Amino acid sequence: MITTKNDKPNVVIIGGSYVGNKVVDEITPKVYKTHNVVLIEKNSHFRHLFAFPRIPVVPGFEHKAFIPYTQPGSTDVSAFFASVNAATTSTAEAVEGYTPLPSDSIQIVHAAATAILPDKVILGNGKDTIPYDFLVLATGTGRPGPDGLLGQDKEAGVKIGKFHQENVKKAKNIVIVGGGAYGIQMATDLKTHEPTKSKHVTVIHSRPHLLNRFHEGLHEITLTKCKELGIDVVLGKRVVIPEGGFPLETTDEEFDVHLVGGGLVRGDLVMLCTGAVPLSEPLRTLAPTAIDKNGFIHVKTTLQIDAPGISNVFALGDVADTGAHKAARPAIVQAGVVARNIEKILQARASGQIQPEKFDDYNADAAGIHLSLGLNESLKFRNPTAENPNPTIMWDESGSQKSDAGCSKVWALRAPWAGKDSYHL
Numbered sequence: 001m002i003t004t005k006n007d008k009p010n011v012v013i014i015g016g017s018y019v020g021n022k023v024v025d026e027i028t029p030k031v032y033k034t035h036n037v038v039l040i041e042k043n044s045h046f047r048h049l050f051a052f053p054r055i056p057v058v059p060g061f062e063h064k065a066f067i068p069y070t071q072p073g074s075t076d077v078s079a080f081f082a083s084v085n086a087a088t089t090s091t092a093e094a095v096e097g098y099t100p101l102p103s104d105s106i107q108i109v110h111a112a113a114t115a116i117l118p119d120k121v122i123l124g125n126g127k128d129t130i131p132y133d134f135l136v137l138a139t140g141t142g143r144p145g146p147d148g149l150l151g152q153d154k155e156a157g158v159k160i161g162k163f164h165q166e167n168v169k170k171a172k173n174i175v176i177v178g179g180g181a182y183g184i185q186m187a188t189d190l191k192t193h194e195p196t197k198s199k200h201v202t203v204i205h206s207r208p209h210l211l212n213r214f215h216e217g218l219h220e221i222t223l224t225k226c227k228e229l230g231i232d233v234v235l236g237k238r239v240v241i242p243e244g245g246f247p248l249e250t251t252d253e254e255f256d257v258h259l260v261g262g263g264l265v266r267g268d269l270v271m272l273c274t275g276a277v278p279l280s281e282p283l284r285t286l287a288p289t290a291i292d293k294n295g296f297i298h299v300k301t302t303l304q305i306d307a308p309g310i311s312n313v314f315a316l317g318d319v320a321d322t323g324a325h326k327a328a329r330p331a332i333v334q335a336g337v338v339a340r341n342i343e344k345i346l347q348a349r350a351s352g353q354i355q356p357e358k359f360d361d362y363n364a365d366a367a368g369i370h371l372s373l374g375l376n377e378s379l380k381f382r383n384p385t386a387e388n389p390n391p392t393i394m395w396d397e398s399g400s401q402k403s404d405a406g407c408s409k410v411w412a413l414r415a416p417w418a419g420k421d422s423y424h425l
């Protein structure tokens, strides 16, 4: 069993990405007097995924997309959650009467959670366990099968980024499979970054509309931009994935990329930008019926998992079927709901009740996205709502785009101790 720093019961959060981190931010001030907060994360560093489509295209900032949870040689994760747990941030100092939380309020365990039992989480091959009083699943999405449980260190992540950069550099004719945000951002970066501008780029998308999870207004904006940049777009066609996959490296000769139902596109490098699968598998041991056929976790509006007799396990973010669009922004609201509901259960227990009289409910908002269309243009797009039948479109000021896709901002927020020379840590 992994020991915590004191004998308090644990609130365990699995997944230290945008959503799990936000849960830690929200829950710690509410429970630290009675509970430890334990974050289980399989990767060595927080990965700023928003930057990932740009890494294969623009070399030199890939290391900035991996942000350490702790300072070198330290296991103290409190600075990462500084906005709630340290007195050194300006936010903290600005709050009158602010008392910093004890630095041992939060602990991070770098391991893969492989199974969940009613009272504990099993790590890795089963040798280590972590008991929990409350459990929050924010495991997001990733590669299918056992690969989804493999953690990655920064060195390996940076190496993969550089490998893609080398291949993009060599390629003349790049085929991007997937016209969602990932594929579109990569394609438009390729056609606006000076060294890659001259490459031929094709985007193949299986649906009739690009970014089809959004109102078709976004498809129109995106398609117009693709045409303007000279990107070929093939809509409503699936690619035939060859046995063994497409070559990972740029080939000397172009090859055929076949389309289901006929037709082909030629290319010398294929970049797969298709969706990942929900990483809900560890929950199967505890609540198999709470996992739907696609792997998403059924949740109630309280964000408790929808499984009879279980009230202390929550799920949110990309892994959960919350009705929200899969993005970091709505999950930030979800994190608040989870934290308040755990607090309510604790208050109910303290007054001798089994359940609180009323829980907080999560109501999904209209889907929205902050999308870059190349290095110099970006917009915020929100689907119509009951009050507003038209989509909301807000173009960012030209020149306000960050070439590192916001990595420096995340470092400033999550690693406030780090200077610019720390980006390789």
Ligand SMILES: Cc1cc2nc3c(=O)[nH]c(=O)nc-3n(C[C@H](O)[C@H](O)[C@H](O)COP(=O)(O)OP(=O)(O)OC[C@H]3O[C@@H](n4cnc5c(N)ncnc54)[C@H](O)[C@@H]3O)c2cc1C
Pocket: 014, 015, 016, 017, 018, 019, 020, 040, 041, 042, 043, 049, 050, 051, 052, 053, 111, 112, 113, 114, 138, 139, 140, 141, 142, 148, 149, 181, 182, 279, 282, 316, 317, 318, 319, 326, 327, 328, 329, 330, 331, 369, 370, 371
């Ligand atoms: C290229 C790209 C660009 C995007 N741009 C935007 C954007 O501009 N705005 C926006 O709001 N959203 C954006 N998104 C979507 C956003 O990144 C996701 O919605 C968000 O990452 C979901 O967060 P999450 O914490 O639920 O899951 P994830 O980010 O997938 O994180 C899950 C975490 O859990 C860990 N984990 C999983 N299983 C286990 C396990 N068994 N044990 C231990 N750890 C585990 C993983 O290592 C990972 O750190 C983008 C996504 C991509 C891919």
